[in-house]
Amino acid sequence: MTLPFSLKDITIHPVIEQQGVFFDALGFFPALTKDLLDEDRAWLQPAFVDANDRLVLCIQSFVIKTARHKILIDACVGNHKPRPSRPFWNMLNSDRFEKGLAAAGLAVHDIDYVMCTHLHTDHVGWNTRLENGRWVPTFPNATYIMADRELAHWTQREKENPQDVPWITDSVLPIIAAKRAKLVKSDFVFNDQIQFIPTPGHTIDHYSVLVGRAGADVLITGDMIHSPLQGKYPELGMMADYDSAQAGKTRRKVFDRFCEESTIMCATHFPTPSTGHVRRWGDGYKFIAVAD
Numbered sequence: 216m217t218l219p220f221s222l223k224d225i226t227i228h229p230v231i232e233q234q235g236v237f238f239d240a241l242g243f244f245p246a247l248t249k250d251l252l253d254e255d256r257a258w259l260q261p262a263f264v265d266a267n268d269r270l271v272l273c274i275q276s277f278v279i280k281t282a283r284h285k286i287l288i289d290a291c292v293g294n295h296k297p298r299p300s301r302p303f304w305n306m307l308n309s310d311r312f313e314k315g316l317a318a319a320g321l322a323v324h325d326i327d328y329v330m331c332t333h334l335h336t337d338h339v340g341w342n343t344r345l346e347n348g349r350w351v352p353t354f355p356n357a358t359y360i361m362a363d364r365e366l367a368h369w370t371q372r373e374k375e376n377p378q379d380v381p382w383i384t385d386s387v388l389p390i391i392a393a394k395r396a397k398l399v400k401s402d403f404v405f406n407d408q409i410q411f412i413p414t415p416g417h418t419i420d421h422y423s424v425l426v427g428r429a430g431a432d433v434l435i436t437g438d439m440i441h442s443p444l445q446g447k448y449p450e451l452g453m454m455a456d457y458d459s460a461q462a463g464k465t466r467r468k469v470f471d472r473f474c475e476e477s478t479i480m481c482a483t484h485f486p487t488p489s490t491g492h493v494r495r496w497g498d499g500y501k502f503i504a505v506a507d
């Protein structure tokens with residue numbers, strides 16, 4: 216199923232900032248071996264891994280439009296942000312995010328809520344924008360919903376070593392200072408159509424977002440999964456995980472719950488269309504494209 220698509224009275228739009236190769240698969244998944252990759256190369260290439268064993272990833276947000284609300288899930292990398300350790304995200308100056316919003320019929324002032332699945336650099340960037348040398352909320356009318364333990368963890372890290380987490384300094388703390396954040400538990404129920412599911416492991420208090428009603432619903436994964444390879448091998452951790460063992464348990468729990476359901480997965484970092492049903496596959500899980 217190609218985005219945007221509708222669930223009765225809800226529409227989900229992708230807002231894509233970047234799609235391409237960013238990381239070597241073997242470095243991104245530290246426990247991945249060349250042998251294992253050889254076994255899986257046939258189904259991974261070319262969509263998910265390129266000819267040089269680099270992962271094809273999408274950097275995107277999703278907009279949920281309901282009758283009452285316009286909600287942004289995650290906020291990509293953002294513009295003008297110094298990211299010296301990630302050259303492909305350093306000091307971006309791109310209109311793709313804004314154009315993606317416009318394609319969904321929206322401008323920044325239309326967004327009522329920003330839901331932050333977790334506080335990594337490629338998920339919080341557009342939380343803020345540069346105005347007269349200061350970082351201010353990009354979405355002037357939005358409340359930003361963050362998990363309380365996630366924020367506490369990153370706030371502490373920023374206090375100890377700000378140079379290690381520049382995205383917290385420029386894209387998270389200004390939201391707190393502007394009093395635009397709402398702190399919740401990672402099982403927060405937003406309303407009868409939208410609720411969070413705790414998906415810890417990739418970060419300390421990561422959440423995914425379940426949208427719609429049973430039988431016509433979508434799970435926006437955030438980073439509980441990065442590549443379908445982590446479906447086939449749920450225990451495969453990625454380099455930036457807080458606790459890869461916990462992340463593996465989370466994947467099994469979530470995929471077990473949804474593998475016989477009609478729920479559509481919107482896997483944030485999967486290349487477009489980024490959507491599919493999850494189904495059992497040996498000891499793991501695969502993603503089956505959904506027909507339009």
Ligand SMILES: [Zn+2]
Nearest residue numbers: 333335417438
């Ligand atoms: Zn992440």
